[in-house]
Amino acid sequence: MSNQPTCVIIGASHAGVNCAFALRREGWEGAIHLYDSDPMLPYHRPPLSKGYLSGAEKIEDNVLKSADSYREENIHLHLGLKVTNIHPTDKHISLQDGSTQAYDHLVLATGARPLIPPIRGLESAQNIFSMRTAQDATDIREAFQASQNKRIAVIGGGYIGLETAASLKKLGAEAIILERENRILSRVTSPEMSQFFHQLHTEKGVQVWTQKNVVSVESNNQLNIIHCEDGTRYEADMIVLGVGIRVNTQLAETAGLDIHNGIRVDASTRTSDESIYAIGDCTYHHNPHYDCFIRLESVQNAVDQAKIAAAAICGKEPVYNSIPWFWSDQYDVKLQMVGLSNGYDEVVVRKEAGDGHRFSVWYFKGDTLLAVDAVNNAKAYVLGTKFIKGGTRVDKKQLADPTVDFKPAALILH
Amino acid sequence: MAKITFITSDHETITVEGTSGSVMQLAVKNNIQGIDGDCGGVCSCATCHVHVPTEFQDKTGKASEIEKDMLEFEDNANESSRLSCQLDISEALDGIVLHIAN
Ligand SMILES: Cc1cc2nc3c(=O)[nH]c(=O)nc-3n(C[C@H](O)[C@H](O)[C@H](O)COP(=O)(O)OP(=O)(O)OC[C@H]3O[C@@H](n4cnc5c(N)ncnc54)[C@H](O)[C@@H]3O)c2cc1C
Ligand code: FES
Numbered sequence: 056m057s058n059q060p061t062c063v064i065i066g067a068s069h070a071g072v073n074c075a076f077a078l079r080r081e082g083w084e085g086a087i088h089l090y091d092s093d094p095m096l097p098y099h100r101p102p103l104s105k106g107y108l109s110g111a112e113k114i115e116d117n118v119l120k121s122a123d124s125y126r127e128e129n130i131h132l133h134l135g136l137k138v139t140n141i142h143p144t145d146k147h148i149s150l151q152d153g154s155t156q157a158y159d160h161l162v163l164a165t166g167a168r169p170l171i172p173p174i175r176g177l178e179s180a181q182n183i184f185s186m187r188t189a190q191d192a193t194d195i196r197e198a199f200q201a202s203q204n205k206r207i208a209v210i211g212g213g214y215i216g217l218e219t220a221a222s223l224k225k226l227g228a229e230a231i232i233l234e235r236e237n238r239i240l241s242r243v244t245s246p247e248m249s250q251f252f253h254q255l256h257t258e259k260g261v262q263v264w265t266q267k268n269v270v271s272v273e274s275n276n277q278l279n280i281i282h283c284e285d286g287t288r289y290e291a292d293m294i295v296l297g298v299g300i301r302v303n304t305q306l307a308e309t310a311g312l313d314i315h316n317g318i319r320v321d322a323s324t325r326t327s328d329e330s331i332y333a334i335g336d337c338t339y340h341h342n343p344h345y346d347c348f349i350r351l352e353s354v355q356n357a358v359d360q361a362k363i364a365a366a367a368i369c370g371k372e373p374v375y376n377s378i379p380w381f382w383s384d385q386y387d388v389k390l391q392m393v394g395l396s397n398g399y400d401e402v403v404v405r406k407e408a409g410d411g412h413r414f415s416v417w418y419f420k421g422d423t424l425l426a427v428d429a430v431n432n433a434k435a436y437v438l439g440t441k442f443i444k445g446g447t448r449v450d451k452k453q454l455a456d457p458t459v460d461f462k463p464a465a466l467i468l469h
Numbered sequence: 470m471a472k473i474t475f476i477t478s479d480h481e482t483i484t485v486e487g488t489s490g491s492v493m494q495l496a497v498k499n500n501i502q503g504i505d506g507d508c509g510g511v512c513s514c515a516t517c518h519v520h521v522p523t524e525f526q527d528k529t530g531k532a533s534e535i536e537k538d539m540l541e542f543e544d545n546a547n548e549s550s551r552l553s554c555q556l557d558i559s560e561a562l563d564g565i566v567l568h569i570a571n
Contacts, residue, residue, distance in 0.1 A: 121497070
């Protein structure tokens with residue numbers, strides 16, 4: 056037996072898996088135990104509502120790492136096994152099967168689960184789905200194939216809901232989106248972008264209804280009748296819930312960790328217990344670039360925090376200092392976002408010549424560029440990234456003029 | 470079937486065989502250092518950056534516009550840069566050597 060230390064990671068998705076491999080890259084020689092209650096070999100989540108749902112891809116095409124890779128790196132992957140408790144004083148975890156595992160360092164990468172809204176009749180509704188796991192996506196796909204009328208209602212106009220609607224529309228669905236707020240994507244982007252996506256879905260034949268607070272669902276036989284607060288009703292064979300997530304903090308709570316809108320971590324992803332780290336969707340952390348505390352739901356944050364935790368566990372003193380980025384694919388539109396637009400006071404829209412589906416929205420606070428949303432425009436995305444990282448001042452007039460070269464030299468304020 | 474050789478930034482040479490999917494997927498499957506494929510292959514992350522030596526560039530064809538744009542300010546990007554998620558494996562790639570950028 057070696058007396059090498061053991062690192063235990065709870066949650067084997069974007070954050071947990073990347074952390075395990077990053078530990079080896081950092082030179083961690085001790086044991087690594089990685090647990091997930093999901094029985095599937097860990098996979099990419101973003102394709103679930105995109106390419107996977109519309110049928111072209113298989114889950115196996117989208118695994119995060121091959122089964123062999125875990126073996127090669129000597130990472131013990133325990134799937135289909137839920138962690139039930141953390142005992143921080145004597146440093147071990149308990150598992151669903153009654154066993155325990157000791158740790159020297161523990162990483163919580165427990166992510167989030169879909170929020171189930173308090174809608175009357177939801178429990179007894181027919182063909183109702185969330186969209187978080189491979190199983191969810193497979194269930195939706197199969198129910199869709201089996202459905203005769205293929206009328207889909209998506210409750211909640213966030214990215215996942217919109218992508219799901221777009222993918223099912225591609226397969227021939229009659230789809231509606233019901234959003235409670237007065238615009239879709241209200242929690243995550245500006246009115247300009249909301250309007251663009253509203254129009255895009257409408258053009259593609261998906262009906263988007265805003266200010267629709269769903270209060271109850273009535274179902275008989277294979278049909279759901281959705282009732283909204285304003286008295287309107289919609290019929291649907293299938294319902295997909297896309298109203299947001301709940302952070303998985305239950306384990307962190309039992310360990311007595313500091314929790315506020317997620318598990319609180321410092322710049323090295325350490326929680327209030329010095330042997331326990333937290334990474335990914337489940338964390339509430341500080342972003343130094345924007346000097347704000349934030350919780351993010353993105354692959355970027357999961358992967359970057361995973362690397363920080365691995366470095367910290369290996370005795371380095373890393374500081375999490377990433378500029379957030381995110382993407383969404385709907386129909387033939389690719390949205391790429393960089394930065395955090397919170398607190399912006401001015402928007403500059405740059406429309407490229409040609410079709411209206413190629414533009415970028417630049418968010419400023421005074422002269423500071425905060426964020427960029429780029430639609431079918433990777434150039435805007437990379438330029439924005441460069442300017443935000445460098446704290447570069449941008450000439451807004453030049454930027455707004457599509458005849459001006461889309462190059463740093465032409466856009467930097469001198 | 471295509472034999473593809475990767476040379477990592479640590480100068481390690483690894484040859485693997487693939488039949489379908491993208492070069493990024495093949496690299497990830499074989500746990501090849503420096504190809505992460507964080508976005509799953511949709512041209513959004515640039516963590517699958519490789520250099521294609523001139524003599525093999527007719528096998529891979531040219532980068533698309535979005536690929537070129539994504540690579541523009543990447544570390545180590547040059548004329549021979551490609552995103553390996555955009556390289557589909559086929560017989561045409563048999564024998565190719567790719568240098569991993571990061
Ligand atoms: C449909 C969909 C589309 C998305 N599209 C995009 C996109 O385009 N771009 C983007 O950047 N992001 C996207 N996201 C978000 C992205 O997938 C998440 O940010 C990412 O998965 C976060 O990774 P994570 O590892 O922190 O958490 P999760 O992926 O939530 O993983 C947490 C894991 O922990 C496990 N777990 C939790 N508790 C326990 C326990 N007690 N015992 C054992 N296991 C446990 C869970 O089973 C789960 O597998 C999308 C998400 C979804 C669902
Ligand atoms: S895998 Fe993300 S750009 Fe190639």
